[in-house]
Amino acid sequence: MPTQLQLFAAVTAAYADAPDGRLDNATLYAAAGDRAGVPASERQARKAVGVAAQPRNLYERAVRWHQQTLKQMGVLARAPGERGVWELIDRTPKGLHRALPGVRLLAFSTNLGVAIWGDCIDTFERLDTPITVAICSPPYCLSRPRAYGNPSDAEYVDFIVASLKPIVERLVPGGSVCINLGLLDIFLPGSPARSMINERLLLALHDRLGLKLLDRLIWCNGSKPPGPTYWSSRMKVQLTATYEFIYWLSPSPELVRADNRRVLLPHTEKHLRLISAGGETRDAVYGDGAYHVRPGSFGNATPGRIPRNVLHRGARCADTLQYRRDAAALRLPAHGATMPLSIPDFLIRYLSEPGDLVVDPFGGTAKTGMAAERLGRRWVITEQMLTFLRPSGERFRQCDGFHMPEDVEVWPARAA
Known part of the structure; x- marks a missing residue:
């Protein structure tokens, strides 16, 4: 007989992979036994139990016990009108495999980090290591939810605040939180006016978690197609949306660990020529005295130029293409919303140092984990959808200490 944990995982997986998340008990016994490797002889064996010594099938009893555990967890319920049939309560519309409440399983790990299949709140409430920076792209508040599900407008602020609360409580002094929030499909119902959900969220993060706004970085993606489709392409009202906000916040901005010297860009050829010439030759005042250019200005050699707070990055990158190839090879659906690796790479270099802990409560395709791994930072990510997390692990196989549990x-292959 397998261990209790192995059998529980087998029962859970049987429901997760069943059509519509629904199974009768006979099918459950067979599916769970196949997954847990229970021999046919053990599945059918009966043993005298209790004072009356009545013969009972202990395997089927154990499966039903785990079934009742899932019921108590609020995951299973009896199928209406069908005797002996149980079904999943929490199942996304397209059948993606969401982690069960209270269940945290290791998806994969390296010497520097771990990816957890489970709820972010439950996971980070148990983390006892100080966090330097959190980088996340939570589900957007969309009028048409994606396959993995999205919080509604009414619950969005509470959802994000609750998800970030255990992380904020574990930030080091001067730690940072960076949240990527989209604008593409957030409109008032039936109106070209944009929702102010992002502004409401920003105020809630300040009022309820004590986070102060350090900047609104703009991720400008010039490769976005015309959109929002209805209001720009059909009704001809809106312009094409090409940017998203990345809110950078900290509970202690006076101690913030940012250092723009870690993300300096090369000087332009024009500026290098100016340095070589000894700087400006002009003596001029601009902007009603706001700017005074003196002879010799900008003549000192410096390591590079400070980046602007507008990040011009297309969504397509080599890391995303590899993730999609891995998902296709595993016959799993690819995540529909990915950011380029260069975004978390920039933020991690800017806001942390090697050895610091970087986290992402909405791990998705593990872009934050991969960027942290390459930059020598420790990392922890969580993701509720194993469908997305499993192919993400393939890109980490060459990392030191890579491990993926056999299950x-x-x-x-078992889910196919």
């Missing part, structure tokens, strides 16, 4: 390794 996760074989999951796609």
